[in-house]
Amino acid sequence: MKTDVLILGAGLAGLSTAHHLLGLGVRSRLVVEAKPTVGGVAGSVTKNGFTFDYTGHLLHLHDPYGKGYVLDLLKGNLAVHERRAAIFSKGVMTRYPFQANTKGLPLGVVVDCVAGFLETVHRPSGPSKRGDFLSWCRAAFGDGITRHFMRPYNEKLWQTSLARMTTEWQGRFVPKPSATEVLYGALADQNKRFGYNASFRYPVRGGIQALPDALARRLEPGVVRTGARVTAVDLRWKVAQVAGLGEVRYERLVNTLPLTTFLDLAGPLPDAVRQARGRLRWNAVWNLNLGVARPVVGDRHWVYFPEKKFPFYRVGFSSNFSSAAAPAGHSALYVEVARPGGARVDTAKLEVSILDGLREAGILKKRDEISTMAWMPIPVGYVVYDFARTPAVNAILRHLAKLGAQSIGRYGGWKYSFMEETLLDGKRCAERLAGVASARPAAAGGELQPLA
Ligand SMILES: Cc1cc2nc3c(=O)[nH]c(=O)nc-3n(C[C@H](O)[C@H](O)[C@H](O)COP(=O)(O)OP(=O)(O)OC[C@H]3O[C@@H](n4cnc5c(N)ncnc54)[C@H](O)[C@@H]3O)c2cc1C
Structure with missing residues (x-):
């Protein structure tokens, strides 16, 4: 099989690249995705009538193009919410x-x-x-x-x-x-819109999966191949091994897999690049989703838990973004626990301490029936910005660029970014490939670059 642009991964970065390439007249492209569905971390799983995301996936739209793009993709299926977030510590809930x-x-x-x-x-x-x-x-x-x-x-x-x-x-x-x-917030209840996520949008139906699904529908049939795991990439001969497809030859490569995963299956790589890969650190997010047989479990969107006695750092209430997240009379919530990337986790033990913690915090009542549980771990959750990260990422991306490969998105670009930025990464990558923007590889800084 042959293609001009081979895109690894059908998360938002891969789908957006493929879609923007179409708009720029580059039709020869193939997106290969290991999972049976598109969306990656911005996907959802349905179970027993509940729709669970990989923790909360709320749309923060700050860029004029990004906003227009998402509003168009999710036309008629978006609601705006004013954030209701809190912190629970010392036994007290504060804003x-x-x-x-x-x-x-x-x-x-x-x-x-x-x-x-x-x-x-x-x-x-x-x-x-x-x-x-x-x-x-x-x-x-x-x-x-x-x-x-x-x-x-x-x-x-x-x-x-x-x-x-x-x-x-x-x-x-x-x-x-x-x-x-x-000072004011120490003396009075301060209801101010602090931060980048003071309000957000979220699909009315279908969970966040509605977004990648809408994007995939804009692509021609056959451009995205799901159930197609990449197992090896020869960067010198420009050929990838893909489960179910065999050898795929390409001219240009776009990687959106976690940079670590990609470098482990790509070669040949010089020692300096392998060493740089060895310096990358990340956390894994162990996300437990719960379906509770109670119509309202709290009135907030999410709550942060700084104290060690709670195993989770955040708990969110998906039913408060979308009533379609749970069947009538039930609520959906998600619990987020972080562990070092690659560490083994005893989920049975963790489950017990999570449920105890939720009861201690007053989120679950003693008699609550938990009708559904779904673990949806994110093995690469947050890239750790230690002092080794940026020089290592820059060295890796520079090397890949010399071989005609771009590595983009939250994980391919090895950065802390949200969905809108990931979609814009795909746009910029498509523009570079089509020769309508600077051929500079994605910067490791992770900040939003101005659009060309
Ligand atoms: C806990 C958490 C909460 C978040 N909350 C928000 C939020 O509220 N709002 C927001 O805007 N953003 C949020 N984000 C960020 C958002 O998830 C990302 O910006 C975005 O989804 C990243 O998309 P991506 O395409 O770069 O990566 P991914 O979604 O990881 O896509 C990569 C794709 O590659 C596939 N893949 C992996 N290995 C292979 C292989 N060998 N072969 C083929 N395919 C493979 C994967 O299955 C996946 O589909 C959150 C992220 C996390 C971790």
Whole structure:
């Protein structure tokens, strides 16, 4: 089999690349996907009348093109929601973000947080973006907020000491309130729209799977081959081995598989690239979805859990984004637990501690009937931004570019990005392939680049 552009993976990055190539007149392309369905991490699974995503997948649309693209794909099947997020710690539920909403926490904690923050205001130099994330948190928020939330929550999520992490990923993701807002939020209920996800969109029906499905429907029949796992790629001879298809010869390659997975099946690679691959770190997200026989389980969209005694870092309530997520009289919720990438997990044991934790936090009641459970692990969940990550990714992407291969998307680009950005990655990649934009390979920084 032969194609001009071979695209590995039919997640949003792969589908968007194929779709934008079509718009640019490049018709010879093939998307190969290991799973029987498209969508990757932005897919959904249905079980016993519940629709479960791989944890929450909410649409944050900030780019004019990206927004128009998604609204067109999901025409008539999108609702807008104003975020209702909280933090549960010290036995108290406070509004998100923690740093701007300490009212209700024990007095000593509030004083720690506010006094620590005010001390940072009088320091001559602000937080340095060049240092580690722990120092940045202390300089940006003070010792109290760092100790009570930023450090425990982030170390639970990233499974990495914050002293080993850089700050380059946090720009959009960590809200930074003013001193007035910190003070106000310590004294009163502050209902302000902090952060990049203050409102979001979500499909009314079909879970987030509705998005990749809509995108796949825009492609010609036969362009996407599901159940087609790539097992090897010879970068020199430009040929891939694909289950069910055999040898696929290509001119240009687009990888959207996790960079680690791709490098393990691609060759030949120089030692420097193999060593760079060995320096990449990530976490795995162990996502347990629950169907509960109760019409309403909490009124929030999601809750963060910084404390160690809870095994999960976040719990979300999908029925509160879409009533179609659960059958009548039931609720769907998701629980997210992080572990170091590649670590073995005893899910039976974890399940028990998750259910205990949900009861302790008051989310589940003693008598609640759990009618459905579905583990949907994400083996590569969040790429860890330690100090080795960016030089390693740059070296790898530069090498691949020399061989006519681009590696894009959240995992191919080995970065922290959300769905809209992933769709835009596909657009930019298609433009580079069609020669309508700069031939520069995707940057490792992970920031949104301006569209050509
Ligand atoms: C826990 C979590 C929560 C998130 N929440 C949000 C959110 O609320 N909002 C948001 O906008 N974004 C969210 N994201 C980010 C979003 O999931 C990603 O930006 C996006 O889905 C990444 O798409 P992708 O195509 O780059 O990768 P993927 O979806 O991973 O696509 C890669 C594809 O490659 C396939 N594949 C793997 N190996 C092979 C092989 N050997 N052969 C063939 N195919 C293979 C996979 O099956 C997959 O379909 C979240 C991510 C995580 C982990």
